[in-house]
Amino acid sequence: MAERSAAGARVRAVAAKLNAAIVRDGRTLDSVLTEPAGLPERDLPLLRALLYGSIRWHHRLAWQLERLLTRPLGRSRRDAELAALIRLGLFQLQWLRVPDHAAVSATVDAAAAIGAGQRRGLVNAVLRRFRREERQLDAAMADSPEAFRSHPRWLIDAIEKDWQGRAGEILTANNAQPPMWLRVNTCRVGVDEYAATLTESGHSAQRDDTAPAALLLDEPVPAASLPGYADGLVSVQDAAAQLAAAYLDLRPGQRVLDACAAPGGKTAHMLESCPDLAEVVALDRDPDRLAIAQDNLARLGLSATWLACDAADTETWWDGRPFDRILVDAPCSAIGVVRRHPDIKLLRRESDLDAVARLQARLLERTWPLLGSDGLLVYATCTVLKRENHAQIERFLQAAPDAALAGGRSRGQRQLFPGEANMDGFYYACLKKRDARQGSRA
Ligand SMILES: C[S@@+](CC[C@H](N)C(=O)[O-])C[C@H]1O[C@@H](n2cnc3c(N)ncnc32)[C@H](O)[C@@H]1O
Known part of the structure; x- marks a missing residue:
């Protein structure tokens, strides 16, 4: 029994340190979870549940903690880890099926393991006060969209601006656990x-x-x-990501460019769905991610022509032969996959969006001339923000007289919302190359 409760405290202490590494130091969930946690295998599912849950609900938990403390905690690493531990306690009380007394005592015991043994009383008092004042806190949350939606304010505003009627649905789906x-x-x-x-x-x-x-x-x-x-x-691979291969309308003998290929999910799917392609040239700017893509394709028994380069710097890598199909699975704000990567809500900044949109525009402009006549370019993102999707494509179409949405404006693009048919949020635009001398667009 004593051993079990010591193990429970250890998992919570590790979770608190990792949570603080994300919240305070800006590390990603994936990166903190790849490091050895020093825990036995059987505790890892609980560690993941605590970490994902406390990051998913961070904005709400932080709001609750602020109201439950009589004096704010300091800015030191130790205080950041203590705050993370208390948020983990609040998360358990609201979302985990652990009896209150067990969750509270394991969380209080974990204080010593993060070097805050003398603050055990504070952890205990805050968690017990939460239970007593839960109803009042819930009522007060109506005045804080950030806490109620558990999203940063700028992101709530951006989603509401673009998708007025569906914003609530998108924000709720972002906080759900994703299917596999x-x-x-x-x-x-x-x-x-x-x-x-x-x-x-x-x-x-x-x-x-x-x-x-x-x-x-x-x-x-x-x-x-x-x-x-x-x-x-x-x-x-999420089903929304699996739509790329279908939109590309691949045929045997075609030469295909996958401009942003790593970690190779869509490259592999193209080759699986049309094994007789002449060649898939798969690029990525990040050599480490490209190596992972190569391993993934090797496991599947598939091969592509790999190049680690900036796809937009076409003069450095293109051999002058046109492509029949191009996939630009662009780097993006990833707001459609927040349910899989809840740390996006903490790590992404509104100020990142300009640079991302510029990069997307550059990738589109620079790869478009590589497409042969009658070729098809599929532009994809895993976001719901219009400036990266509809507005990006609108701007591109204004500047490229030989480009048109395949099937017309409404059928040539599709926005999938997170949670729709159990899928991630994705955007696709299918751009057809036509003779620039022709008249009006389809
Ligand atoms: C959305 S991910 C691609 C996911 C991939 N298509 C898949 O299905 O597995 C975007 C990728 O674009 C890469 N990237 C960003 N800028 C790039 C550039 N200028 N040229 C090539 N790749 C780039 C990133 O390194 C990242 O791996």
Whole structure:
């Protein structure tokens, strides 16, 4: 019993340190979780649940903590970790199915493990006060959109400005736990056959009509535990990301450019869905991410022509042969995948958006001339902000007389909202190259 409670305190102490590394030092969730936590394997699911949950609900928890403290905590690392520990306690009381007394005592005990043993009383008092004043706090939250929505104010405003009628739905979906989607490697196994293998191994999943190689797992599992994962039968990829291959309308013999390819999810899907492509040239500016993409394709038994370079600097890498298809899966604010990466709400700044939009415009402008006549360029982002999506494409169309949305303005682009049909938020625009001397656009 004593051993179990010591273990509970250890997990919470590690979670508090990692939470502070994200909130105070600006590290990402992925990066803090890849470092060894010094915890036994069996405690890692709890660590992940505490960390993801406390970051997902950070803005609300921080607002509650501010109201529950009689004096604010200081700015030192130790105080930042103490604040993180108390927020973790508040998270447990509201979202985890742990009895109050167990959550409070493990959190109070964790104070010593982060070097704040003398502040145990404070941790205990704040958590108990929360329970007593929970109703008043809930009522007061109506006056704080930041706390109520658990998003930074600038992001609430940006989403409301772009999607007035749907903003509440988007903000709610951003705070939900995402489902796990698989993409079956149809070069190797049929989707129904793989679904049957999953059932035999004790998992259950549903097919989905919008993405033909997709399976939606009823319960998320570690990818490596999926049958045939190491042998390349399956990958983890949201169904919204799986729409890129279909929008590209790939045909055997085509030469394809994947301008922003790492970590290779869409590159692999293109090759799985059309194995007889002549070539896929896959670029990424980040050599480390490109190496991960290469490993991913090797696991799937697929190959591409890899180049670590700035796709927009075409004079440094292009051999002059036009492409039939181009995918620009652009770097973006990633506001459509906040449910998968809740740290985006803390790490992204409104001031980042100008540079991101400029980079997207540059990638579009510079890769467009590489597309052959009658070719198709698919522009994709995982965001819902119009300046990176509809407005970006509108601006591009004004400047490129030989570009038109395939199928016209309404059918040539699509905004998927987070949570819609269980998918991530994504935007696609399909741009057709036509003879610049022709008249009006489709
Ligand atoms: C949205 S991610 C691509 C995801 C990838 N297509 C997939 O499906 O796995 C955007 C990528 O663009 C890369 N990138 C950013 N600027 C770039 C540039 N100027 N040229 C090439 N790649 C760039 C980033 O390193 C990042 O890997």
